[in-house]
Amino acid sequence: MSFFKKTNSLVLALSLATVTILSPTAAAYAEERVEVPELAKKSQQVELTEEETVTEEETVTEEETVTEEETVTEEETVTKEEEIQEAQVRVAPLIPIVLIIVRAGVMYIKYKNKVEEAYEKVKESYVKKEVDNRYYRQTKNADRDWSGDVVPGTTLETFKLKGYKGEYIDLEYGDPDDYGMTHILSRHHPEYWTGDYNGYDRDPLSMFNPDTSMRDIEEIIQSVIDYRENSQWMKERLDKGNYRPKGYVGYHDGQLYKLVVSGNSITTLYPYGWNEVED
Incomplete structure (x- = not known):
């Protein structure tokens, strides 16, 4: 993961947080727009009932009362539907805003990933060119592909195992992502x-x-190869044909280093002691 990717998860989290915050707010707003008119209607209905009870002269027949109740019920139903529609209309503009924020986050992540990939390709090309220049005399035409690039498996240097005649560990050109000097x-x-x-x-x-x-x-x-029993352990692994990567620790000029070897090929080398790569 490169330093560009650190922001990707943050942007995605912000987008999702925006959706999470705005969605309940919009729903609560719509619910509030419906509940307030309902309370007002109930209040008006209570006042109307009290006035009808106190005033005997304005008492109506049972048929007229039924008719008025049906009319009020129909009016309430229509009004409630209108309020719901109005609330939906007010909430609707929030949906495009949320979608825009989410899409912007996704586009940002894609853009960062493309920038990162381009950056890494440029740097990898630089590394390959520098290694090629350094070992130009050690390579032959057979060590290059049709485009002139060095084949990853090309041996750049061999290192003798201490105490063992004819046994070597190879440092290959490799690949920046996998093994060898470029890695x-x-x-x-x-x-x-x-x-x-x-x-x-x-x-x-x-x-x-x-x-x-x-x-x-x-x-x-x-x-590192010459340090203590490292050569012996490497030789034993060569005899067994075990190509699982194995790390060997040793000193050079007072500094501790870790050498990772797979079979008779060097995978990587780095200063030992912090933020290490697993074998």
Whole structure:
């Protein structure tokens, strides 16, 4: 997840909150518009009943009373329907506003995602170009595809396992999203970082010092391989043919690093101790 995505969930939450707030408000407004006229009608009906009881001279026949009650009932029904329609008309303009807010939020998220993807592609291209320039002499025509780009599985450097003749671990060109030198740089070097958090929402993954060169990274890899029993453990995994990624920790110039290896291929390398990548 890149830093652009941090705002996506916030925008979506604001949109949903707007819908949640406005919808009950609109419903309550419509209900209030209906209840107030009903109370007024009931009050008027009570006053009319009292006046009819006190004044004997204005007493009407049972048939006339029934007729008047039916007329009042019909008028109340019509009035109530009109009030409901009026309330609906007043609430109706709120619906387009809610839809506009929700659509704006969705469009904002899509726009941010496109910007992020474009940014990462540009940075990944930069990383690939820098690695290509650094190892240009080590690559051959067979190591490139039809467009001239280095094939991900191309070996850039080999590292001997200490104490074992003919056993090596390879550093491949790789892919910024998966493994190899391009992955190490794009995830853990501030100069080449593509903005991807690799699933972390807090800080970028652990970074090398800005002045760390690719040659320095090679030296760090060899130091970690040579540290204590790391070479033995790597050799045992090679014999078993187990390609599940495994992390190895070791020192270089007093700094602790973690090297992740799958089979005989290096997946990644980074300073060890905070915000680490799971093996």
